[in-house]
Amino acid sequence: MSKLDTKLKIAIQKSGRLHERCVRFIESCGIKFPKNKSVLKAEAHNFPMQFLFLRDDDIPACVAEGVADVGMVGLNEVEETAENVDIVKRLGFSKCRMSLAVPKNMEYNGLQDLSGKTIATSYPRILQNYLKENQVEARVHQISGSVEIAPSVGMADAVFDIVSSGSTLMSNGLKEIKPTVLKSEAVLIANRNLDTEQQAILDKLTFRMDALLEAQNFKYLMFNFPTTSKEEIVNIIPGLKSPTIVPLSNSNWSALHSVVEEDVFWDKIDNLKSAGAEDIIVLPIEKIIR
Ligand code: PRT
Ligand code: ZN
Numbered sequence: 001m002s003k004l005d006t007k008l009k010i011a012i013q014k015s016g017r018l019h020e021r022c023v024r025f026i027e028s029c030g031i032k033f034p035k036n037k038s039v040l041k042a043e044a045h046n047f048p049m050q051f052l053f054l055r056d057d058d059i060p061a062c063v064a065e066g067v068a069d070v071g072m073v074g075l076n077e078v079e080e081t082a083e084n085v086d087i088v089k090r091l092g093f094s095k096c097r098m099s100l101a102v103p104k105n106m107e108y109n110g111l112q113d114l115s116g117k118t119i120a121t122s123y124p125r126i127l128q129n130y131l132k133e134n135q136v137e138a139r140v141h142q143i144s145g146s147v148e149i150a151p152s153v154g155m156a157d158a159v160f161d162i163v164s165s166g167s168t169l170m171s172n173g174l175k176e177i178k179p180t181v182l183k184s185e186a187v188l189i190a191n192r193n194l195d196t197e198q199q200a201i202l203d204k205l206t207f208r209m210d211a212l213l214e215a216q217n218f219k220y221l222m223f224n225f226p227t228t229s230k231e232e233i234v235n236i237i238p239g240l241k242s243p244t245i246v247p248l249s250n251s252n253w254s255a256l257h258s259v260v261e262e263d264v265f266w267d268k269i270d271n272l273k274s275a276g277a278e279d280i281i282v283l284p285i286e287k288i289i290r
Contacts, residue, residue, distance in 0.1 A: 006197040007043070007050045008205065011068035014040070014053035018186060021093045022072045025186075028286070029208035048201050060085055060189065069191050069198050070205075076162060076184040080123045084192060089206060091186040092213055095164075098126060098182040101174040102158045103151050108177065114138045117157035120150035127160045130181050148172040211287040218259050218288060223272065223280040227254045232275045236268050259285065 012022040015037070023035065031047040042051040052068050059073040064083035071085075076098055078087065100119065102108050111134050118139045121127050127140055141156050148168050150156040160181070163169060169176055188209070190202060225233050230245065237243055239258035246255045256277075260268075265282065272280070 006195075006201065007048045008070060008198055008201040009050045009052060009068045011052045011054050011059045011062050011071035011073075013056045013059070013073070016056060018056055018072065018074065018094055019053075021186065025072070025091060025093065025209075025212070028212050029205065031205075031208075047204075049205075057081070063189050063191050066191050066193065069194055070202060071189050072186055073189060074184050075187045076123065076126070076182060078187060078189060079182060079184075080125050082125060085189040086192055087187050088190045088202070089188040089209060089213075091188060091209070092216060094184075094186040096162045096184050097164075097180040098123065098160065098184060099163045099180050100158055100160050100177040101148075101163075101169050102177060104173050104175050106157075108175070111136050111177075114158055118155075119158045119160050120147050120156035121160035122147055123160060126182060148174060208287075211289045214288040214290070215285040217261055218285050219262050219265055220283040220285050221258050221260050221265060221280070222255060222283075223277045224248065224253050224255050225272075225278065226276040227252055229276045230254060233272070233277065236271050236275060259288070 012026075013019045031044050031049060033042045033044045033049075033051055036042070040053050044051070052062070054062060056073050056077055059068070059071040060078050060081040060083035062068045063071040063085045070088070072091065074094060074096075075087070075090075076096070078085065100114070107113070114136050115138060118141050119127060120141045120143050122142065122144055124140050124142045131138055131140070141150070143150065143155070147159045147161040149172060150159055151174065152172060159174065162184070163176060166176060188206070194202060221237070227247070233256060234243060234245070237256060237258050237260060239260065243256050243258035246257065248255060
């Protein structure tokens with residue numbers, strides 16, 4: 001295949017919790033493709049990429065076997081399937097945790113209390129490894145869904161599942177056990193034997209993803225301040241390099257433009273106001289390329 005014909009095949013979830021987020025993420029990277037729920041394959045209009053729409057459980061194996069070159073999937077699926085793939089990047093969305101939970105009224109003082117018990121899960125491999133690491137001898141009962149009802153129907157004593165807000169556990173009379181077993185989020189995975197052309201396209205893709213991920217941590221900040229406070233203000237807000245200061249038509253006042261980490265902004269807001277900052281505007285940033 002000539003260099004011009006090479007396309008990077010990316011597997012994303014066909015429908016479900018990850019689908020929409022992955023589509024939005026790819027589109028924010030400037031990649032356009034037709035969206036038709038009934039097709040299982042699509043070509044990008046403006047990037048050498050072909051999309052395969054699959055069940056999330058199948059994505060790690062497809063990437064390991066080279067059916068797809070890369071994939072976007074939950075880290076939980078990558079860990080559970082233990083397929084031979086590279087985790088290229090954490091994507092920062094679909095964050096959740098994998099936890100054990102027991103009935104609210106069960107006395108629980110530590111993992112050893114699960115010895116001899118039955119634990120229901122759709123993630124037997126992650127659970128088995130965790131129990132082994134912690135030397136807990138429990139029986140793992142694999143079910144494919146509705147894990148949280150297992151204790152109330154007498155199928156298991158405890159459960160191991162994905163938790164996000166915790167409300168599903170609560171409404172099924174279960175309490176989450178800390179610490180969390182695995183912190184998961186969507187990840188970009190890749191086949192371990194990409195050729196140079198495929199790798200070059202993947203590098204272009206990750207360059208765009210980095211610009212997006214970097215921007216998510218920062219905000220564009222603008223405000224007016226009395227010109228006499230310039231030194232104080234610049235010390236509070238150093239910016240990526242150095243903030244831009246623009247004189248206003250009333251020379252007693254200036255405006256500052258800067259890019260700041262969101263956390264830093266909230267830490268500094270009181271200091272800024274005491275230094276005379278007014279009309280503070282904070283805007284999201286779409287991309288940052290360093
Ligand atoms: O059909 P397909 O096999 O492709 O999809 P699926 O049904 O297996 O997966 P799907 O679409 O439900 O989830 C895809 C991925 O989203 C998961 O593999 C996780 O990486 C991620 N994710 C993020 C979640 C959740 N949050 C989540 N809350 N996956 C599932 N849940 C479920 C969980 O199983 C439990 O039943 O939500 C419930 C808990 O939510 P809370 O908010 O009540 O705690
Ligand atoms: Zn699935």
